[in-house]
Amino acid sequence: MxxxxxxxxxxxxxxxxxxxxxDIDKISPDMSxxxxxxxxxxxxxxxxxxxxxxxxxxxxxxxxxxxxxINGEAHGPDRLVTTCQLHMRKFNDxxxxxxxxxxxxxxxxxxxxxxxxxxxxxxxxxxxxxxVNTSGNTQDANSxxxxxxxxxxxxxxxxxxxxxxxxxxxxxxxxxxxxxxKVSQYALLPQGKIEATDRVLNMVKQMDDExxxxxxxxxxxxxxxxxxxxxxxxxxxxxxxxxxxxxx
Amino acid sequence: xxxLDSKVPKGPISEKWTNHKNNIRxxxxxxxxxxxxxxxxxxxxxxxxxxxxxELGYNVKSFCFQDSPRRAHSIAAQGGIxxxxxxxxxxxxxxxxxxxxxxxxDYRSRESNVHRLAEVSxxxxxxxxxxxVPFARDYGGLLDNRSFGGVLVSRTFYAKGQTGQQLLLGAYxxxxxxxxxxxxxxxxxxxxxxVVLVDGKARGIITRxxxxxxxxxxxxxxxxxxxxxxxxxxxxxxxxMGSNVSATxxxxxxxxxxxxxxxxxxxxxxxxxxxxxxxxxxxxxxSLRNDxxxxxxxxxxxxxxxxxxxxNPTDLSEDKRDYYLERRYPAFGNLVPRDVASRAAKERCDTxxxxxxxxxxxxxxxxxxxxxxxxxxxxxxxxxxxxxxxVNELGKAAVKSKYxxxxxxxxxxxxxxxxxxxxxxYPAVHYTMGGTWVDYNLMTxxxxxxxxxxxxxxDHGANRxxxxxLMQGLADGYFVLPYTIGDYLADDIRTGAISTxxxxxxxxxxxxxxxxxxxxxxxxxxxxxxxHKKLGxxxxxxxxxxxxxxxxxxxxxxxxxxxxxxYANVLVPGSSDSFNEPLAKAIRVSDFLELGELFAKDxxxxxxxxxxxxxxEHQSKEGEALRDDENFTFVSAWEYKGNPxxxxxxxxxxxxxxxxxxxxxYK
Numbered sequence: 001m002x003x004x005x006x007x008x009x010x011x012x013x014x015x016x017x018x019x020x021x022x023d024i025d026k027i028s029p030d031m032s033x034x035x036x037x038x039x040x041x042x043x044x045x046x047x048x049x050x051x052x053x054x055x056x057x058x059x060x061x062x063x064x065x066x067x068x069x070i071n072g073e074a075h076g077p078d079r080l081v082t083t084c085q086l087h088m089r090k091f092n093d094x095x096x097x098x099x100x101x102x103x104x105x106x107x108x109x110x111x112x113x114x115x116x117x118x119x120x121x122x123x124x125x126x127x128x129x130x131x132v133n134t135s136g137n138t139q140d141a142n143s144x145x146x147x148x149x150x151x152x153x154x155x156x157x158x159x160x161x162x163x164x165x166x167x168x169x170x171x172x173x174x175x176x177x178x179x180x181x182k183v184s185q186y187a188l189l190p191q192g193k194i195e196a197t198d199r200v201l202n203m204v205k206q207m208d209d210e211x212x213x214x215x216x217x218x219x220x221x222x223x224x225x226x227x228x229x230x231x232x233x234x235x236x237x238x239x240x241x242x243x244x245x246x247x248x
Numbered sequence: 249x250x251x252l253d254s255k256v257p258k259g260p261i262s263e264k265w266t267n268h269k270n271n272i273r274x275x276x277x278x279x280x281x282x283x284x285x286x287x288x289x290x291x292x293x294x295x296x297x298x299x300x301x302x303e304l305g306y307n308v309k310s311f312c313f314q315d316s317p318r319r320a321h322s323i324a325a326q327g328g329i330x331x332x333x334x335x336x337x338x339x340x341x342x343x344x345x346x347x348x349x350x351x352x353x354d355y356r357s358r359e360s361n362v363h364r365l366a367e368v369s370x371x372x373x374x375x376x377x378x379x380x381v382p383f384a385r386d387y388g389g390l391l392d393n394r395s396f397g398g399v400l401v402s403r404t405f406y407a408k409g410q411t412g413q414q415l416l417l418g419a420y421x422x423x424x425x426x427x428x429x430x431x432x433x434x435x436x437x438x439x440x441x442x443v444v445l446v447d448g449k450a451r452g453i454i455t456r457x458x459x460x461x462x463x464x465x466x467x468x469x470x471x472x473x474x475x476x477x478x479x480x481x482x483x484x485x486x487x488x489m490g491s492n493v494s495a496t497x498x499x500x501x502x503x504x505x506x507x508x509x510x511x512x513x514x515x516x517x518x519x520x521x522x523x524x525x526x527x528x529x530x531x532x533x534x535s536l537r538n539d540x541x542x543x544x545x546x547x548x549x550x551x552x553x554x555x556x557x558x559x560n561p562t563d564l565s566e567d568k569r570d571y572y573l574e575r576r577y578p579a580f581g582n583l584v585p586r587d588v589a590s591r592a593a594k595e596r597c598d599t600x601x602x603x604x605x606x607x608x609x610x611x612x613x614x615x616x617x618x619x620x621x622x623x624x625x626x627x628x629x630x631x632x633x634x635x636x637x638x639v640n641e642l643g644k645a646a647v648k649s650k651y652x653x654x655x656x657x658x659x660x661x662x663x664x665x666x667x668x669x670x671x672x673x674y675p676a677v678h679y680t681m682g683g684t685w686v687d688y689n690l691m692t693x694x695x696x697x698x699x700x701x702x703x704x705x706x707d708h709g710a711n712r713x714x715x716x717x718l719m720q721g722l723a724d725g726y727f728v729l730p731y732t733i734g735d736y737l738a739d740d741i742r743t744g745a746i747s748t749x750x751x752x753x754x755x756x757x758x759x760x761x762x763x764x765x766x767x768x769x770x771x772x773x774x775x776x777x778x779x780h781k782k783l784g785x786x787x788x789x790x791x792x793x794x795x796x797x798x799x800x801x802x803x804x805x806x807x808x809x810x811x812x813x814x815y816a817n818v819l820v821p822g823s824s825d826s827f828n829e830p831l832a833k834a835i836r837v838s839d840f841l842e843l844g845e846l847f848a849k850d851x852x853x854x855x856x857x858x859x860x861x862x863x864x865e866h867q868s869k870e871g872e873a874l875r876d877d878e879n880f881t882f883v884s885a886w887e888y889k890g891n892p893x894x895x896x897x898x899x900x901x902x903x904x905x906x907x908x909x910x911x912x913x914y915k
Contacts, residue, residue: 011826012826012827028523028525030522030523030525031523031525032527032661034527035525035526035527038525038527038777039525041830042775042777045775045819045821045830046773046775046819048821049821050821050822051821051829051830053827053829055315056489057314057319057321057488057489057490058319058321058323058324058488058489059488059489059527059528059530060324060486060528060530060531060657061657061660062323062324062410062412062413063314063319063321063323063324063488064316064318064319065314065315065319078660080656081660085657085660085661087660087661087663089663110459110827111826111827114827116315117315117316118315118316118436120316121316121317121318121424121427121434121436124420124421124424125424125427125428126428128421128424129379129421129422129424129425130378130379130380130421131425132375132378132379132422133303134296134299134300134303134375134422134726134727134730135375136368136371136374136375136727138371138374138375138377138378139374139378140374141333141373141374141376141377141383141391142333142335142390142391144377145385145388145389145390146385146389147389148385148386148387148389151382151383151384151385151389152382152385154380154382155382155384155407155408155414158382158407158414158417159410159413161413162316162318185380185382186380189380189382191377191378191379191380192380
């Protein structure tokens with residue numbers, strides 16, 4: 001395959017960026033998108049140019065590092081995959097592909113396609129945990145049976161990989177899907193109930209303080225989420241939030 | 249020269265850990281506040297250790313090269329975590345988990361450490377459930393289990409095919425709580441460049457900030473290395489792209505012995521290599537062998553027809569298939585340990601029965617499981633068990649609920665539907681049992697420097713059983729190190745803060761800067777990846793699934809030449825004071841180029857076959873691994889002497905007082 005790549009290049013967080021165009025050849029349809037980027041970078045390096053910086057690590061869709069906006073979609077045209085699992089067979093020979101970073105005020109660009117998502121970590125610091133110390137004396141794991149359906153729903157919410165596709169996709173740059181996934185996981189489990197009030201209030205406050213936008217129920221985040229995190233979680237977050245507000 | 253003292257406590261094996269905990273020194277809560285601990289790595293071992301140490305009151309500084317601790321590669325572990333809970337009532341016990349692990353490791357692990365691991369395994373599950381880790385449950389609301397290779401009980405706890413993710417996010421949540429309290433200071437996008445020794449003790453590290461290239465000094469009273477394994481030595485592996493040996497290699501060069509480097513796990517069920525462009529390999533969880541049956545055609549003609557696309561595997565009748573694991577190992581069948589399954593796949597493919605274009609793949613088939621589950625579900629629902637359509641539909645849904653994400657991953661990568669046609673799989677590098685030598689307290693031969701998780705060597709011997717890596721990482725981090733480190737730190741309650749202005753820090757920092765500048769100055773004509781791929785090919789071809797003396801000797805020479813070439817001709821673009829991934833990678837690859845040589849030397853010196861280390865010169869008539877217990881029942885601990893292959897061998901004799909050394913049989 002022959003491709004034209006229009007790639008966002010930005011030296012660092014302070015300088016302005018722009019789109020640069022690169023032609024690339026001999027791309028196999030079996031390559032992953034990032035392997036195609038590897039080919040580009042080998043070529044740029046040999047030509048004495050600066051290779052394109054992008055985040056990536058596990059390359060099996062679970063670490064949440066990779067974060068490209070490809071042809072106007074977070075993680076590209078395929079559904080339920082991250083960029084590292086996107087394969088070139090989803091593109092056509094001769095196609096022009098636009099590659100940009102995840103854009104949001106809360107995700108400042110570090111270099112090229114690499115963005116700073118530490119705002120996500122700070123939201124988790126505010127309440128993304130159950131306060132239990134390591135002791136070896138907690139009760140036996142089977143002492144609290146949990147309804148299978150609830151356990152499964154909690155698991156589904158817990159599969160969020162924190163990549164930020166929801167924020168990059170949302171016209172308001174809202175982090176509601178991300179926050180709701182963690183709030184839901186704990187709200188569905190008996191272990192999480194004790195701190196439920198503080199958790200939801202603190203996480204939502206941090207989310208607002210970071211500058212993430214509001215949710216207007218467009219649902220684009222759910223469509224683009226590589227893990228299929230459901231909008232139902234946002235509904236649950238809203239319920240939990242109202243409950244907590246009344247209680248406090 | 250440090251003395252190789254394993255410090256295993258005296259007494260009966262089942263009482264060693266309890267007695268040890270009762271007798272080691274403690275640090276008072278007030279004094280813990282005066283003590284700093286550095287933890288490098290935020291996977292299951294590093295994350296759980298950092299959180300627990302902070303809960304205890306120590307001031308923790310935690311480092312990871314990723315942009316968040318949640319992204320450490322433990323996240324990718326799929327299948328499950330073992331624990332001797334005996335929830336299934338199938339006769340499991342601490343002793344059985346201990347026995348299975350020692351046997352699975354082919355009698356090359358330290359008995360006392362393995363027993364301790366089995367003892368704390370149940371606590372891990374309790375702890376994780378209390379944290380809100382959503383393990384799989386049955387309809388009664390209790391925790392579900394499945395089986396993994398090399399055992400005859402169901403002791404594996406799981407969360408679909410994402411167990412590592414859920415456990416890591418549990419540890420990450422425990423860290424977050426301590427970060428919020430200010431007890432953990434988190435350094436994301438920081439790479440450890442060297443350890444700093446003051447008066448012979450580990451007192452800090454030098455790091456590089458991966459965003460702006462700044463070289464920084466960090467001091468502490470102890471340094472914990474939890475940086476994982478070195479599978480990326482092979483270039484192609486199931487490790488993450490950033491996984492590296494640098495932290496463990498740097499401490500090795502400063503005095504920590506490196507143990508059993510050649511003990512590598514080649515995992516039998518990975519998606520086969522498809523071409524030269526490939527950057528990494530993807531694992532298909534071992535849990536799939538609970539239900540998947542592994543086979544190749546019985547005749548070479550059929551295999552060839554399948555390779556050429558003239559024959560569909562689903563068209564081949566049962567009597568023309570060779571379920572070779574079930575044939576060779578009737579007792580364990582498809583659930584033999586990983587080393588055995590990998591070698592058997594290689595043997596079939598080398599003999600000409602491979603089933604993909606490259607001839608290096610075997611089938612993992614779920615058709616039988618789909619029918620079995622389908623009939624069961626049809627029976628439950630009162631539907632016709634002989635209606636193939638109904639049975640298939642119900643069976644596929646059942647398989648999907650167990651392995652859905654794995655099947656999806658396979659389909660995305662290979663572009664074939666594994667519900668309709670058997671998966672193709674082949675062994676790939678997955679885990680390294682070898683690592684930094686540690687004593688019973690998990691301390692390396694550098695005082696004050698500890699190694700936990702995959703970064704150490706102690707629990708898995710020559711082969712790790714499935715679902716035991718997660719167990720060991722969390723055991724070390726939650727339940728072992730937090731106790732044992734106190735015994736060492738008890739001497740430091742009056743030390744006070746460690747200054748970073750000393751000449752030791754200055755020297756270490758200068759060395760790091762010099763190394764970086766020289767890599768950037770070389771401005772050769774070959775990229776870092778060129779060298780990494782070359783190194784990987786040498787290791788895979790000559791030190792891979794089977795090894796012999798001639799190949800290993802050649803590998804040592806070839807790696808030396810490649811390393812010289814690297815320093816003369818490598819091209820690292822950009823500058824040191826910016827975000828520069830090729831530079832970070834060049835540093836990692838330079839360490840792999842040294843480790844590779846020691847790796848081959850260790851494999852050459854171990855003139856026996858055991859676990860994942862298969863020497864062609866040492867095999868039984870049936871092609872099984874042949875151990876030499878008389879001469880090789882020891883841990884090879886290598887001391888660095890300036891050149892990787894000049895390393896000096898120290899032996900830790902392994903004593904088996906509770907388990908009789910036997911030929912491992914899974915027949």
